[in-house]
Amino acid sequence: MIISSSKPFGEVLAALEGIDNIFVIGCNVCAARLHVGGEPEVLDMCEKLKAAGKHVVGWVLPTAACSIRSYGALVEKGPDIRKADAILVMACGSGTSVVSRLVDVPVYPSNNTDSLGGRSGEQVLPQLCEMCGACNIQEFGGICPKANCPKGLLNGPCGGSISGKCEVYTEKDCAWQLIYRQLEKTGSLELLEKIIEPRSYS
Ligand code: SF4
Ligand code: SF4
Structure with missing residues (x-):
């Protein structure tokens, strides 16, 4: 499991300065289990962006942001991605990097990637390798x-x-x-x- 943590919202917002139409992509594996990119966090991010005056054109939650078949697969899940001026990825750097290779608009991370760790029961085990x-x-x-x-x-x-x-x-x-x-x-x-x-x- 890749251990990642949320950037402060102010930092995310500052990076998105001047960008209006934003599409959000979560990750339903590591980031979801760490509560930094699952559905509740994606929905919360969408609300915060809207409250900050941004136009959230849509969001998707792929199984793993680091393993997305193609741009077409993203469009299939969230057709409004075509209206985006930028993508915000709520995953680790690997997921953000994979998404960057698929789209032709700028991609921003909402998380910092901290280490290769794991989880045992409810305990998060950072930096194992x-x-x-x-x-x-x-x-x-x-x-x-x-x-x-x-x-x-x-x-x-x-x-x-x-x-x-x-x-x-x-x-x-x-x-x-x-x-x-x-x-x-x-x-x-x-x-x-x-x-x-x-x-x-x-
Ligand atoms: S060997 Fe020394 S530096 Fe390494 S973990 Fe133990 S106390 Fe820390
Ligand atoms: S020996 Fe290397 S690959 Fe194996 S756990 Fe340690 S850092 Fe990771």
């Missing part, structure tokens, strides 16, 4: 230090953790404490003895 292209998360009990330790340490903790919290981001759990606990739980503590070499970029 850095998309490094060389996954060896099995060495760390499934908790990636490249993504979760601000120092990116591959071979154990820095020693600065206090009461299980990271010394850099004190509100976050120390990634290496989490890794230790997970390896302990799975009977894999011997992995801590293994030296993990830095990635070769040669």
Whole structure:
């Protein structure tokens, strides 16, 4: 799941300055589950834009904004997209980028894309993976230090953790404490003895 968050409405409005006819596109997967681009948020955005004097020509909620077949598929769902001077996409940057390639009017994002995360039950889990292209998360009990330790340490903790919290981001759990606990739980503590070499970029 891509973790994204809503930009302040004032920022969205400022970006749309001078543009009248706006078509809104949500995303019924990640953005909907995070409440930043599902139907309630799209309808709320339409109302706010109208209240700010904009003309909202229509909206659609594709299954995933990052996976839209064609411009025709958008027109099929929302024919009024043809009247738009600009499109506002309530998804992550990937969805905004896909929409940009399909339309011939300017496209604006209403969200910031924060990280590649996930969700477990009601808990949103941000920043689980850095998309490094060389996954060896099995060495760390499934908790990636490249993504979760601000120092990116591959071979154990820095020693600065206090009461299980990271010394850099004190509100976050120390990634290496989490890794230790997970390896302990799975009977894999011997992995801590293994030296993990830095990635070769040669
Ligand atoms: S090693 Fe970590 S950052 Fe790299 S792909 Fe795997 S989970 Fe993502
Ligand atoms: S306290 Fe833990 S998570 Fe924070 S920098 Fe040190 S090893 Fe990394």
